Amino acid sequence: MSDSETMIEALRVLSQDIQSGDGVANACVADAADMIESMSAEIIKANERVRELEKRNNNQSKTIEAMEGCIAREIAKAFEKAEIPRRAKAGCIGEFKFTIEKANCCPECYHDKKDDCEICEGDTDENGLADLTATVPWDLCKDIWLRMNRIYAEELREGKYK
Numbered sequence: 724m725s726d727s728e729t730m731i732e733a734l735r736v737l738s739q740d741i742q743s744g745d746g747v748a749n750a751c752v753a754d755a756a757d758m759i760e761s762m763s764a765e766i767i768k769a770n771e772r773v774r775e776l777e778k779r780n781n782n783q784s785k786t787i788e789a790m791e792g793c794i795a796r797e798i799a800k801a802f803e804k805a806e807i808p809r810r811a812k813a814g815c816i817g818e819f820k821f822t823i824e825k826a827n828c829c830p831e832c833y834h835d836k837k838d839d840c841e842i843c844e845g846d847t848d849e850n851g852l853a854d855l856t857a858t859v860p861w862d863l864c865k866d867i868w869l870r871m872n873r874i875y876a877e878e879l880r881e882g883k884y885k
């Protein structure tokens with residue numbers, strides 16, 4: 724039995740036992756017992772509510788964690804399933820170039836450079852060699868894009884889900 728229950732019981736006994744002519748003291752003590760009883764009932768209810776909220780609060784961080792995990796997994800999946808965008812060819816073809824140094828050799832200027840050479844128009848160096856500019860083929864562009872997406876997806880998965 725809790726302290727408040729003991730007190731309520733004692734007050735109820737007291738409200739019967741007090742000798743008062745008009746009964747006002749008895750009624751006051753009885754009211755006090757009722758009041759304490761309803762107040763402790765409210766406190767019990769409030770405590771239950773607090774416990775419930777605390778529990779919900781604890782679960783909240785787990786829920787957020789689970790949601791973050793879910794989002795990260797979806798992002799990884801999106802990179803894994805990356806495809807060639809419809810407009811990629813128009814936007815990328817011929818866009819990426821690279822230079823191979825001295826890869827062009829002029830047969831006319833080889834070891835004997837001619838400034839008025841009709842083949843290379845004098846673009847070669849003293850050995851008849853010129854840089855070659857090459858364009859990254861479209862198929863290679865696609866392979867690089869797909870490969871990089873797969874690698875990024877792997878990285879995302881390793882970062883969040885070991």
Ligand SMILES: [Zn+2]
Pocket residue numbers: 829830831832837840841842843844845846847851
């Ligand atoms: Zn030449």
